Amino acid sequence: MPTTLITGASRGIGLEFARQYLAAGWTVHAGARDPDGAALLQALSGPYLHIHRLDVADRGGIAALADKLAGQPIDLLINNAGMWLGPEEGYGRFSDAQWMEEFHVHVMGTMAMCEAFVDHVAASRDRRIVQISSGNGSLGWADNGSDFPYNTSKAALNMITRSMAIDLAPRGIVAVCFTPGFVATDMSGPVADLTPEESVSDMRALIDTLGPRHSGTFLRHNGASVPW
Ligand SMILES: NC(=O)c1ccc[n+]([C@@H]2O[C@H](COP(=O)([O-])OP(=O)(O)OC[C@H]3O[C@@H](n4cnc5c(N)ncnc54)[C@H](OP(=O)(O)O)[C@@H]3O)[C@@H](O)[C@H]2O)c1
Structure with missing residues (x-):
């Protein structure tokens, strides 16, 4: 069966990806910042679940996991880890440090994951990279203000994906952005x-x-196209 690596699998959408792929018989490498505190993820268990400590803002930790999994093909890399500061993201309310923190998770962290695991993905049968972006990162959909760190970092995530789709095409890797819809999780309520x-x-x-x-496309959870 295929193998997936999922970031931010402790709760929400990432946890659900882990649950459904395990149920489908896949091998699941689930990243969590605090595995010991990820009770819902630990509760999934099973021989095909491998839980790893993984903070996508930590390049050293990403490289260490890539080394640990060296030689293991990864059919599907899901860059799901994400954050949102809530009302603190409003006009005139956030600091440069908060803005950078979100870029570290959504942009530099995703880029680091894609770079560190490119050989694992290239060695697999399916060779897919899925970024869990957001409709908030669409310039075409932008019709209300606020959420500056979130929206700009998701827009940048979209751009790096569009670029890497070109760079990774010779290796047969497909890289796409998804928006999952408005989903009931800790982030959205x-x-x-x-x-x-x-x-x-x-x-x-x-x-x-x-x-x-x-x-290099941007798709809704149901496959409809999203404007950049
Ligand atoms: N829910 C929605 O309606 C919605 C809509 C559009 C897009 N999205 C996107 O969907 C993805 C998942 O969101 P969600 O709704 O499931 O949110 P969530 O329930 O708040 O879960 C966020 C996940 O990301 C992890 N995370 C945060 N920072 C991390 C880091 N530095 N390194 C590794 N993991 C980190 C969290 O881990 P901890 O448990 O350690 O904090 C948690 O597992 C995000 O990228 C989000 O932007 C969600």
Whole structure:
């Protein structure tokens, strides 16, 4: 069965990806900043679940995990880890340090993951990289203010993905951005359009269809195209 590596798998959408891929019989490498505190992830258990300490803002830790998994093909890298500071992201309310923190997670962290694991992905059968971006990163959809660190860092995530899709095409790697929809998690709160189960189920079905023509695109969880 295929193998996936998921960042931010302690809760929310990342946890649900881990749960569904395990149920489908995949080998799941689940990254969590604090594995001991990730009770919901630990509760999944099973012989095909491997939980790793992974903070995507820590390049050294990313490199160490890539070394640990050297020689193991990874069919699907899901860069899911994300953060949102809430009302602190409003106009005139956030510091440069907070802005940088979000760039470290969404942009530099994702780039570091893609660079560190490119050989693992290239060695796999499916060779897919999925970035969990956000509709908030779409300039075409932007119709309300606020959330400056979140929106700009997700827009930058989209740009690096568009660029790496070109750079990685010769290795047969497909790199795409998804927006998962408005999903009920700790980040968005309990009242939302979709449950994690629904969003991840849709995204898994979409992932199964991904081929070279999708690389460098920005897609909704249901496969509809999102304007940049
Ligand atoms: N929920 C939505 O409606 C929605 C909409 C659009 C996009 N998204 C995107 O979907 C992704 C998942 O969000 P969610 O809704 O599941 O949020 P969530 O429930 O708040 O979960 C966020 C996850 O990211 C992890 N994380 C944060 N910083 C990290 C770091 N430096 N290194 C590694 N992991 C880190 C968290 O780990 P800890 O447990 O250690 O904090 C947690 O596992 C994010 O990229 C988010 O931007 C969500």
